[in-house]
Amino acid sequence: xxxxxxxxxxxxxxxxxxxxxxxxxxxxxxxxxxxxxxxxxxxxxxxxxxxxxxxxxxxxxxxxxxxxxxxxxxxxxxxxxxxxxxxxxxxxxxxxxxxxxxxxxxxxxxxxxxx
Amino acid sequence: xxxxxxxxxxxxxxxxxxxxxxxxxxxxxxxxxxxxxxxxxxxxxxxxxxxxxxxxxxxxxxxxxxxxxxxxxxxxxxxxxxxxxxxxxxxxxxxxxxxxxxxxxxxxxxxxxxx
Numbered sequence: 100x101x102x103x104x105x106x107x108x109x110x111x112x113x114x115x116x117x118x119x120x121x122x123x124x125x126x127x128x129x130x131x132x133x134x135x136x137x138x139x140x141x142x143x144x145x146x147x148x149x150x151x152x153x154x155x156x157x158x159x160x161x162x163x164x165x166x167x168x169x170x171x172x173x174x175x176x177x178x179x180x181x182x183x184x185x186x187x188x189x190x191x192x193x194x195x196x197x198x199x200x201x202x203x204x205x206x207x208x209x210x211x212x213x214x
Numbered sequence: 215x216x217x218x219x220x221x222x223x224x225x226x227x228x229x230x231x232x233x234x235x236x237x238x239x240x241x242x243x244x245x246x247x248x249x250x251x252x253x254x255x256x257x258x259x260x261x262x263x264x265x266x267x268x269x270x271x272x273x274x275x276x277x278x279x280x281x282x283x284x285x286x287x288x289x290x291x292x293x294x295x296x297x298x299x300x301x302x303x304x305x306x307x308x309x310x311x312x313x314x315x316x317x318x319x320x321x322x323x324x325x326x327x328x329x
Contacts, residue, residue: 203260
């Protein structure tokens with residue numbers, strides 16, 4: 100069964116460093132998402148990506164964040180200069196469409212720890 | 215904007231007990247409603263969904279009914295098992311239009327079932 104994969108499973112970094120979180124969505128999907136969950140808090144939407152551009156982003160997704168689909172299979176989230184408050188679990192998701200019948204499939208997440 | 219509120223957790227039950235996890239929502243239009251489950255070390259998996267008022271979603275013995283009049287989508291199971299121990303997330307999505315399918319999640323409820 101096709102699945103969304105994410106690497107690494109855990110990333111530890113120093114404050115101010117750049118990190119890139121990687122995702123491989125399901126191959127025939129067209130819409131891609133990043134969500135995050137700070138420990139003990141809600142899963143929050145960060146950004147959606149369709150047709151090689153950002154389609155929607157939340158207020159969390161500021162200039163420190165960027166997304167890219169560099170090669171038609173990977174979907175990456177870059178944090179340019181990490182802050183302590185970026186420590187969270189980051190989930191990637193993908194779906195074939197945005198209609199009522201379309202399910203979003205999630206990856207297992209990357210736990211980011213900023214020291 | 216959209217929001218989802220889940221009952222506070224964690225919830226601890228004995229095997230074969232009845233489970234209810236409350237979920238209420240605020241949304242514009244006619245959202246689709248979802249329950250996702252996250253087992254330890256895994257990503258979010260869709261448990262069940264309902265796309266219009268009075269629909270009942272069901273899967274693996276879990277049920278939830280879309281109640282527009284009370285803006286609720288409570289999760290129930292008649293007899294829980296140890297293997298149901300996980301984190302449960304209620305979520306909503308506005309289909310189509312300019313939403314690009316983003317999900318709005320509740321804060322999650324940790325369920326632990328003891329033998």
